[in-house]
Ligand SMILES: NC(=O)C1=CN([C@@H]2O[C@H](COP(=O)(O)OP(=O)(O)OC[C@H]3O[C@@H](n4cnc5c(N)ncnc54)[C@H](OP(=O)(O)O)[C@@H]3O)[C@@H](O)[C@H]2O)C=CC1
């Protein structure tokens with residue numbers, strides 16, 4: 362598979378290692394410093410583009426790939442207010458687009474556990490819930506895309522939580538009908554997400570801790586292998 366890497370930072374470099382280990386070829390690398398190479402002609406040398414850049418850059422990058430007719434796997438977070446526009450463009454151009462807020466298999470299993478636990482909690486109103494994420498200090502967005510997916514999973518499945526909001530407040534019960542999400546930035550933490558369900562009697566904690574970025578990178582490459590030759594909009598549900 363011939364791959365264009367759009368965004369060559371921490372994730373772009375990690376993905377490159379996985380691509381090489383699976384005998385794929387990187388034919389184009391685009392970063393903020395070589396935007397002049399980001400042409401439709403160059404993009405078309407690739408079977409697929411993998412986009413991990415920055416929140417303010419992702420939408421434009423995706424549009425350029427879809428307009429060039431190149432399938433795109435995107436992992437960039439904090440641009441999803443424009444997701445519907447991307448879906449429409451993808452359909453109009455009969456292209457292929459894959460998005461996940463987190464490509465790690467472990468996190469996607471964690472998403473399922475989170476949704477099931479939230480649904481189970483409908484019968485146990487004595488429990489309140491909070492969500493916290495910790496990432497490295499270079500991260501530009503908060504809360505993380507993964508935390509938003511987890512928060513949506515709780516709100517969609519636990520009837521007493523109608524929406525999530527960004528804390529911190531003085532305590533989880535400040536707004537009992539809302540889910541409080543908090544974010545911390547510490548050193549080089551790759552990504553930790555913790556959900557705490559607390560009753561007067563006990564505490565149930567579920568947590569996903571990324572040890573490094575390899576899980577994200579492998580998942581993104583698997584998504585790229587999956588999307589080549591397909592048309593439509595895909596998520597990790599299509600792989601799992
Ligand atoms: N879905 C998932 O599984 C994961 C998602 N992510 C997300 O991926 C994104 C990137 O993360 P990460 O690699 O850690 O971030 P980095 O900042 O390390 O890398 C991003 C790179 O993109 C470059 N860039 C900025 N603007 C553009 C542009 N217009 N076109 C091309 N490249 C550009 C940056 O250049 P410069 O530094 O010069 O600005 C930088 O080199 C984030 O949104 C993050 O949340 C991260 C891990 C997993």
Ligand SMILES: O=C(O)C1=N[C@H](C(=O)O)C[C@H](O)C1
Pocket residue numbers: 438462463496500501504505506507508551552553
């Ligand atoms: O910026 C990061 O590093 C990460 N971003 C993604 C997110 O916002 O959820 C995925 C992972 O947590 C690492």
